[in-house]
Amino acid sequence: MSPPIISIAVIGTLDTKLDEFLYLRSQILENDPSINVILIDAGRSAVEHEAITVTQREVVDAGGFRGDEDDFMLLPRGDLIKTTTKGVIKVVAQLKDNEEIQAIISLGGSGGTSISSAVMRELPVTFPKLIVSTVASSNVSSYVAETDITMMYSVVDIAGLNEVLKAVIQNAAAAIVGMAKAYANKISNDGHRDIKTTKKGIGITMFGVTTKGVDAARRWLESHGFEVYVFHATGSGGRSMERLAKEGRLHGILDLTTTELADELVGGVFNAGSSRLTAAAKAGIPQIVSVGALDMVNFGPRDTVPKELRDRRLVEHNPSVTIIRTTEQECEELGKRVAQRLKENCVRPDLTEVWLPLRGISALDVEGQPFHDKSCDGFLFKAIKIGLEGSGILIKELDADINDPGWSESIAKRLSELIDLKG
Numbered sequence: 001m002s003p004p005i006i007s008i009a010v011i012g013t014l015d016t017k018l019d020e021f022l023y024l025r026s027q028i029l030e031n032d033p034s035i036n037v038i039l040i041d042a043g044r045s046a047v048e049h050e051a052i053t054v055t056q057r058e059v060v061d062a063g064g065f066r067g068d069e070d071d072f073m074l075l076p077r078g079d080l081i082k083t084t085t086k087g088v089i090k091v092v093a094q095l096k097d098n099e100e101i102q103a104i105i106s107l108g109g110s111g112g113t114s115i116s117s118a119v120m121r122e123l124p125v126t127f128p129k130l131i132v133s134t135v136a137s138s139n140v141s142s143y144v145a146e147t148d149i150t151m152m153y154s155v156v157d158i159a160g161l162n163e164v165l166k167a168v169i170q171n172a173a174a175a176i177v178g179m180a181k182a183y184a185n186k187i188s189n190d191g192h193r194d195i196k197t198t199k200k201g202i203g204i205t206m207f208g209v210t211t212k213g214v215d216a217a218r219r220w221l222e223s224h225g226f227e228v229y230v231f232h233a234t235g236s237g238g239r240s241m242e243r244l245a246k247e248g249r250l251h252g253i254l255d256l257t258t259t260e261l262a263d264e265l266v267g268g269v270f271n272a273g274s275s276r277l278t279a280a281a282k283a284g285i286p287q288i289v290s291v292g293a294l295d296m297v298n299f300g301p302r303d304t305v306p307k308e309l310r311d312r313r314l315v316e317h318n319p320s321v322t323i324i325r326t327t328e329q330e331c332e333e334l335g336k337r338v339a340q341r342l343k344e345n346c347v348r349p350d351l352t353e354v355w356l357p358l359r360g361i362s363a364l365d366v367e368g369q370p371f372h373d374k375s376c377d378g379f380l381f382k383a384i385k386i387g388l389e390g391s392g393i394l395i396k397e398l399d400a401d402i403n404d405p406g407w408s409e410s411i412a413k414r415l416s417e418l419i420d421l422k423g
């Protein structure tokens with residue numbers, strides 16, 4: 001069998017960085033002259049060069065702009081970037097849908113990184129994505145979000161070729177060529193599937209204080225033939241699970257650890273956003289939801305906890321993480337949010353259940369531990385039960401804590417039954 005043809009998309013603001021992108025292109029071809037480099041111009045103004053595959057005008061047209069070049073140049077910077085981003089997303093999506101690219105790469109400052117990362121976030125998880133960026137050594141969560149974009153720090157600005165930048169680009173070119181070849185071989189061998197597995201995939205959310213319960217559920221599921229993906233509920237973890245649910249990669253979800261909703265409500269650092277707890281419901285994926293670690297809100301080191309919260313029950317989980325106990329009022333609101341998001345989004349309420357562990361919703365909430373509070377938990381449970389009345393979603397209360405092995409095996413077994421029910 002002949003090796004698959006490899007094509008790599010390169011997104012560039014060529015009006016300001018043509019030389020740098022031509023060097024990147026040359027280094028990709030230096031690694032393998034047979035590779036087809038698709039150079040896409042995402043610049044503000046048009047550039048002519050024989051190496052350009054998709055012109056700036058074609059990108060602008062794809063973005064829905066119908067004026068001439070002068071009109072486009074007069075757009076406010078924000079509108080211009082939005083139009084360009086929309087156009088590149090459309091161009092790249094078509095290339096990916098037609099299986100005409102096996103990887104994507106870009107170079108950029110904050111503007112170029114904003115465009116290229118938005119494009120890459122639209123591509124499936126496991127499709128190779130790499131950005132060489134001046135902002136890669138700072139907080140890149142807004143660029144990467146819940147995807148698997150690889151960020152490489154450029155060290156120097158991408159403004160003129162010098163020995164440092166050239167060496168960084170050489171490394172990036174070698175990396176993306178390797179990624180593209182590995183991806184192409186995998187897709188060729190696995191029948192055009194991004195992830196090869198004959199097992200049904202299960203997503204489980206986990207936190208340190210729910211690990212024992214999650215591990216017991218995971219072991220049961222794995223022993224019964226399931227592929228288990230554990231997501232650390234740190235904001236990005238919850239978003240990643242929602243993303244895979246949207247992409248249809250999960251057959252079932254044990255959402256045992258919904259703590260990210262508490263951070264969203266109170267202002268903690270592990271906020272997964274308002275779409276958390278919606279993807280499986282919208283997709284009709286069998287799921288069992290619980291309330292793991294909704295007794296806590298997460299912050300960084302102790303001195304980062306907001307002053308107005310420092311008098312609350314507080315635990316230093318480790319030098320980098322400080323947690324505070326949710327109040328009765330917060331627990332009531334969290335219960336309402338859990339119920340509302342499930343009730344409003346569930347297309348198959350018969351495939352969704354909510355399980356409530358009455359003896360503790362985290363390792364810190366059991367009797368004798370600092371966050372143990374039956375009153376707070378009671379407000380949480382009551383709000384969920386009231387909110388789900390008439391929804392068709394089953395609520396099950398168990399005389400166990402969330403880390404009880406018996407609870408974990410029961411919940412895993414029940415999810416397996418729901419998956420069988422869906423067929």
